[in-house]
Every structure is written in C-alpha cells, then in structure tokens.
Amino acid sequence: MDGISKFRSPIADPVVLxxxxxxxxxxxxxxxxxxxxxxAQAWRAAFKRWAELAPERDGPVDPERTAASDPxxxxxxxxxxxxxxxxxxVGICELTPVMINEGYSFPHKYVISLLLEEKYQAxxxxxxxxxxxxxxxxxxxxxxxxxxxxxxxxxxxxxxADHNGTMELQAIPAMxxxxxxxxxxxxxMLHRRFGASFRPGFVLTDLPLVPDEPDLFGVQxxxxxxxxxxxxxxxAAIAGSDDYVTTDGYKRWLIDIPKCYEASxxxxxxxxxxxxxxxxxxxxxxxxxxxxxxxQFMGKRRKAGWRTPQWFLEDEDGILNGGGRxxxxxxxxxxxxxxx
Ligand code: SF4
Ligand code: SF4
Numbered sequence: 001m002d003g004i005s006k007f008r009s010p011i012a013d014p015v016v017l018x019x020x021x022x023x024x025x026x027x028x029x030x031x032x033x034x035x036x037x038x039x040a041q042a043w044r045a046a047f048k049r050w051a052e053l054a055p056e057r058d059g060p061v062d063p064e065r066t067a068a069s070d071p072x073x074x075x076x077x078x079x080x081x082x083x084x085x086x087x088x089x090v091g092i093c094e095l096t097p098v099m100i101n102e103g104y105s106f107p108h109k110y111v112i113s114l115l116l117e118e119k120y121q122a123x124x125x126x127x128x129x130x131x132x133x134x135x136x137x138x139x140x141x142x143x144x145x146x147x148x149x150x151x152x153x154x155x156x157x158x159x160x161a162d163h164n165g166t167m168e169l170q171a172i173p174a175m176x177x178x179x180x181x182x183x184x185x186x187x188x189m190l191h192r193r194f195g196a197s198f199r200p201g202f203v204l205t206d207l208p209l210v211p212d213e214p215d216l217f218g219v220q221x222x223x224x225x226x227x228x229x230x231x232x233x234x235x236a237a238i239a240g241s242d243d244y245v246t247t248d249g250y251k252r253w254l255i256d257i258p259k260c261y262e263a264s265x266x267x268x269x270x271x272x273x274x275x276x277x278x279x280x281x282x283x284x285x286x287x288x289x290x291x292x293x294x295x296q297f298m299g300k301r302r303k304a305g306w307r308t309p310q311w312f313l314e315d316e317d318g319i320l321n322g323g324g325r326x327x328x329x330x331x332x333x334x335x336x337x338x339x340x
Contacts (some may be wrong), residue, residue, distance in 0.1 A: 003100025050165025058160040065156025071208040087114040091178025108204035127269035145201030157207040179212030182219035186229035186274035195280030229274040
C-alpha cells in the first residue's frame, strides 16, 4: 500500500528553514548544536539510539509460525506484551494510505499504536525539563516498538517498527483509528487518561488481530467551548472554536504553522504549552495529584499572563518542582540503561 500523506519533517521542514533564512539565522535555533548543553546532548543521544535500533526495526520472521491464530487471542497476547514492554496504552487499526507518508509503501494489514505517557510533573518544570522528558519518552517509544516487532516476528509473522527515528507513518490517523483518543483543538490527539501528554511508537504487521473501535468521549464538543490552548499559545497559532475543517464528519482545527514556529522553532526553548494547559491531562482520569499540579500550574500561568512562554517557570522558586531546578537534570533513562 502506497502512502498519500504529506510529511513535514520537524527538523528539515522547508517552511522553518526559509523562516530562519529570512531572519539571517544560519541554523534553526531549536536544533542548533551549540545551544544550551543539555538538550543538544540529549538529542545527540536520542539520534544515536535511533541509529542503533534501525537495523532491528525489521528482520527475519521465524519460519515456525505459532499454532495460535485466533485474532482475539492474538490481540490479547500482543496488548499484554506491549504493556509488559512499557507501553501505557495500545490500539490497533487496519492500515490505510492516509496513515503512510508519501514515498513509502508497506504491505502490512494492521498498525499497532503504542502510547507512552510523559510525566506531568516533569513537563511542568519549564522548557528545558519538558524537552528532556519528551526526548526520553521518544527514545523509549522506539525501544518498545522495536522489541514488540521482534516479538511478533518470533511468532512467525512479519512486523516492522516505526517511531520518531524513522517517521514513515502519520501518527494521528493511526492512533485515532486505533481507538486511542480524539483530535483536540490543540492539533494533538487527546487520550482519555493522558490528554496530549504522551508520545507514540508503532508496529506494522500481518498478525491476525481485532481492530479497536474509535474512542469517542466528547473531546470534539468540549473543545468548542474551551479556549485554554488557544489563549495560552504565545504566538496565537491555535484556531478559534469555529475555525475548523470537517473530514468525514470529524473536526480538525488547523494550527497556523509559521506562527507556531516563531515560538517553537525559532527560539532555543521548547514549547509544549498547548499540551500542558489542556485539562484532559486530569479531567478523564480523576487523578488527584495531576489535578492539583494542573491547578497550581494554571494559577502560575494566570499570574504570569496567559501567553507567557514556557520558560518562565524554569528559574523560579518553583512550587511545582520542590524548590526550583537547582539540581542538574538527570541523564536520559536510556543512557543510564546503556551504561549498565
Ligand atoms: S507548540 Fe507552542 S507555539 Fe506551537 S501551537 Fe503549541 S502552544 Fe502554540
Ligand atoms: S485545551 Fe481545551 S480546547 Fe484545547 S485541546 Fe484541550 S480541551 Fe480542547
């Protein structure tokens, strides 16, 4: 099956490269190697890990196919295995051309989407802290999807991992069709327990599976009356409630990409605000700790001004991080693991 979706590389997107050039910048500041040490080192470590995992993304299929082939039984087995490997949620759907980027082609029937949660407390520590958490979760997504692919091949079925180190699939259509959540106004999929605070990995396979039903829990209606991401976005890049397109009866609010890039690429600080201010981080899961963190965070944002960028918390005394971030951020968990 050939892909039909346009792909926007987060690093080499012609729009951001042109914006940087127009401003006389030699590099896109967020990806410049010489910027603040921690993220540059962490991104280098992430790229190294993705390169290490690349050869294991696909591989030989065990010629002795497992005797079990009941799709319901296989689905249970695969979801249990994915959770055992570290996924926080798993969804399955049939692969369609819109889930594949232009220029790529896959013969597989299904796509398994794996979600790994970002720690909400970690992401509230400011631009540097959230970037470190994001990089770390992306690396773990790659590790879990690679291991799940190997496991499926050991059962005698083809399987190929896709993750942030490869980026050949479109995440949102696969996750939504796999019953993991609904599209929100902030341009992310909202999961009923994590909101938008997660990262995904994928496995393509022909293993007989039972696809999930879409999980509709009212996000699209709620977003019509909630303006939190819209009002907190520093460059006002998020559309108003009525400013959406409809595809097959489904609303999609489009982000003004050049405006978003002003804040999220052409500065050397990460921007994650439209994820952090979304109430679905606690709304659907009833987690009192997350709700309390959310309230404290939003109280600080109210005081600082809604469109204040992410980094304003970083050097403060920090009610959210036990007295501010005077300690260096920890190494990536994947780095710690590889040093053992
Ligand atoms: S990443 Fe930041 S700048 Fe971009 S849409 Fe979200 S809040 Fe706005
Ligand atoms: S912050 Fe509000 S409007 Fe934005 S995605 Fe979340 S629920 Fe929807």
